Amino acid sequence: MTSTKKDPVIVVLQLTGGNDYMNTVIPYNDPLYYENRPNVGYKMEDIIKVDDTLGFMPSMGPIKEMYDQGKVAVIHGIGYPDSPRSHFRSMDIWHTCEPDKVGTEGWAGRVARELDPNKENVLTAINFGHGLPRALAVPGVPVAAISDLGTYGLLTGISDQDQRAKALDLFSRMYSPTVGGSFVTDYLRSTGTEAMIGADIVKVAPERYSSNVEYPSSAIAQHLRDIAQVYMADLGTRVFYTQHASFDTHAGEYAAHPALWKDISEGVSAFFEDLKEHNTGENVIMYLFSEFGRRVRDNGSGTDHGAAGVAFAIGDAIKGGMYGEYPSREAKDLEQGDLVPNYDFRGAYTTIVEDWFGLDSNPIVNGNFEKMSYLK
Numbered sequence: 001m002t003s004t005k006k007d008p009v010i011v012v013l014q015l016t017g018g019n020d021y022m023n024t025v026i027p028y029n030d031p032l033y034y035e036n037r038p039n040v041g042y043k044m045e046d047i048i049k050v051d052d053t054l055g056f057m058p059s060m061g062p063i064k065e066m067y068d069q070g071k072v073a074v075i076h077g078i079g080y081p082d083s084p085r086s087h088f089r090s091m092d093i094w095h096t097c098e099p100d101k102v103g104t105e106g107w108a109g110r111v112a113r114e115l116d117p118n119k120e121n122v123l124t125a126i127n128f129g130h131g132l133p134r135a136l137a138v139p140g141v142p143v144a145a146i147s148d149l150g151t152y153g154l155l156t157g158i159s160d161q162d163q164r165a166k167a168l169d170l171f172s173r174m175y176s177p178t179v180g181g182s183f184v185t186d187y188l189r190s191t192g193t194e195a196m197i198g199a200d201i202v203k204v205a206p207e208r209y210s211s212n213v214e215y216p217s218s219a220i221a222q223h224l225r226d227i228a229q230v231y232m233a234d235l236g237t238r239v240f241y242t243q244h245a246s247f248d249t250h251a252g253e254y255a256a257h258p259a260l261w262k263d264i265s266e267g268v269s270a271f272f273e274d275l276k277e278h279n280t281g282e283n284v285i286m287y288l289f290s291e292f293g294r295r296v297r298d299n300g301s302g303t304d305h306g307a308a309g310v311a312f313a314i315g316d317a318i319k320g321g322m323y324g325e326y327p328s329r330e331a332k333d334l335e336q337g338d339l340v341p342n343y344d345f346r347g348a349y350t351t352i353v354e355d356w357f358g359l360d361s362n363p364i365v366n367g368n369f370e371k372m373s374y375l376k
Contacts, residue, residue: 006283008317008356011227011240011271012108013220013288014133015264017248018087020257020303021293021310021339025074025326028055032329036297040253054322059262062269063312067320071272073374075311075348076324079341083292083307087248090291095134097346097365107349108239109138110364111357115238123201125239126230128223136241144202146226205233213274220244221267228274231284238357247290253302264288268314285315285356285375289345295337296329308339311348313374317356323372344369351375 023040027033028047047055048064056064066072080099084090096103112125122142127133129147136143209229215221223242230237244264249257268286275281293309308327327339334340347369353361355375362368 006280007238008358009231009238009240009284010352010356011224011242011284011286012135013264013268013286014135014241014243015247015260015288015290016091016243016245017290018090018292018294018305019247019290019309020249020253021306021308022296022329023057023253023257023303024060024261025050025076025310026055026057027053027326027329029053030329032296036329038298039300040257040298040302051322054326057258057261059258060265062265063261063314066269066272066314070320071314071316071318072320073313073318073372074322075313075343075372075374076322077308077327077339077342078289078311078324078345078348079292079308080344080346081341083338083341085292085305085307085336087291087305092134094289094291094345097349097367103134105138106133106135107364108133108135108241109141109143111353111359112136112143112239113138113141114359114364115357121236123230123235123237126202126227126237126241128226128240128242133241133243136239146202202230202233202235205229205235208233211274211277213270213277215270215274216263216266218263218267220263221270224267224271225274228271231275232278232280249294249302250299250304251301253298272314281316283317285313285317285352287348287352288312288314289348293339296334296339297337306338307335308341311345313348313352317376319374319376321374323374343372347371 022033026042026047028044034041042057046058048058048060049055050067063072080093092102093099095106097107108125116124119142123144125136125143127136127143127145132143132145206229209232215225227240227242244260247260272281275284289311290309292306294303294306324343327342346365346367349365350361350369351371351374353359353364355371
């Protein structure tokens with residue numbers, strides 16, 4: 001009997017800027033939540049209750065619907081020890097799995113290399129958005145970086161030489177200070193041409209796509225729509241990457257944060273509804289993460305950089321529910337006023353790499369880490 005099971009695919013959605021864990025998955029029965037959030041906390045009656053102790057923020061209704069269908073895993077207390085509370089350094093750690101030194105290879109790029117070691121498909125990995133996340137940057141691994149399916153970004157078919165030179169210069173200036181000029185030069189030399197070829201191939205995706213699902217007009221919803229188009233075009237992409245910003249809510253959080261999650265929730269819901277309409281969702285999971293959570297006590301208008309955060313795994317192949325333990329909000333248990341991570345982020349990657357892709361995780365995440373059983 002011929003198997004019709006398709007190759008596993010992941011969509012990584014990065015919540016750039018430091019998503020506020022406590023205002024995303026809210027411990028609404030804990031008096032310490034209201035005590036520490038006098039200015040940006042939600043009223044109990046406005047919180048979307050998930051169980052007897054936790055709830056989602058008011059604009060996460062579409063995520064709650066998927067949670068009720070058993071398709072959303074909430075991963076608590078995720079992070080790593082001794083958070084530097086720096087956007088650039090913390091995201092770099094998440095991208096390279098190197099908390100003790102500056103890494104030169106991204107974990108998702110390593111996954112793409114293992115999935116396609118002979119580079120038979122230049123579209124094994126695609127980033128939708130401007131630039132190229134370090135998570136995907138591995139010398140010799142081609143990655144198409146596409147701002148949208150009509151306008152191509154870094155390394156992807158910019159016809160005007162001046163524009164292309166500026167794009168390459170931006171890439172070089174972003175990464176040379178941390179990983180060295182030789183790495184940047186090698187990366188551009190080994191991947192640039194292949195990425196441009198990939199961008200030319202991917203132009204066929206809109207022609208093969210038709211859907212009755214209406215996506216919202218937000219930037220992240222449009223990126224997810226582009227991902228759906230490329231995925232349904234059967235171009236062999238296994239790793240999709242995109243991001244939404246900015247979750248850096250030092251001020252004005254009460255207005256900005258729910259708007260960000262409204263965009264995310266509606267976009268993600270439309271994406272999976274699109275896959276359902278086309279009966280193509282059984283081999284796609286989505287992973288949402290942010291570089292750190294935020295301080296337990298608000299600062300009067302927002303929240304400052306913290307440590308422990310929350311991640312989400314979403315899809316038909318996910319065993320929904322709460323995973324791990326919400327860190328203690330007791331003052332005696334905090335570090336520098338922050339929730340303390342109790343689950344290493346590399347364990348979540350290990351689960352994906354081993355149980356979803358069937359690969360050896362050790363060389364990808366740089367060690368052995370505890371998995372969670374949120375995959376069916």
